[in-house]
Amino acid sequence: MDLHRLGQSVQRLRNERSLTLQQLAELSAVSVSMLSAVERGDKAPTVVVLDRIATGLGTTMGRLLEDPDDRIIIRRADQQDAITEPGGWQRTVLTPVVPGVNFEWIRSTLPAGCEPTGYPAYAPGSHEFIYVESGLLTLQIGDREVELAAGDSIYLAGDQDLGYANRSKRVCSYYVAALVMRPRAAGLRWRPAE
16 A cells, blocks of 8 residues: 555545545544544554545545546547447447446437437436437437437436437437436337338
8 A cells, every 4th residue: 555645645535525634533533643644644544444534535445545547537539439230320439437437428320210219217316418419319208209400409317218319311410428327227229210
């Protein structure tokens, strides 16, 4: 364990939460002198003390011990996941995969007449934002149908069934930003628009 890095992590998180050493001592049931020694990198806390400090900061022991360089993750263009579904629907996941962070930013292209379906709802507390870059996108949100043209955007709670369709004769490109509480339960299916 790198005591200096651990101390910096504790101090950074304490400062981010605008806590004094005394306030953190009260929240964690760890003495001010021990907290100060840990922040300076002078003392190695036991697992129990480290867990108490993490709890007082509202985080995990893993976060206290992580490498600060792990807080920045770069995904190069050649590392992006590009998925082509039956019917020509293409999706590219633009965001890096970050353990414990359920956020996705996706660019999708629906060819003319493409109507993928079968997206069950996410868990309550999920959110989706959709922006249409070009073409015409038809969304089936629960029992409601919404049509979006180029430049239109929409927010929707992610805890409802959702279907995408391009019933026009032009390609449709759009972006989805989603904060999800869990992955969708079922795979998607595709059928041509009529």
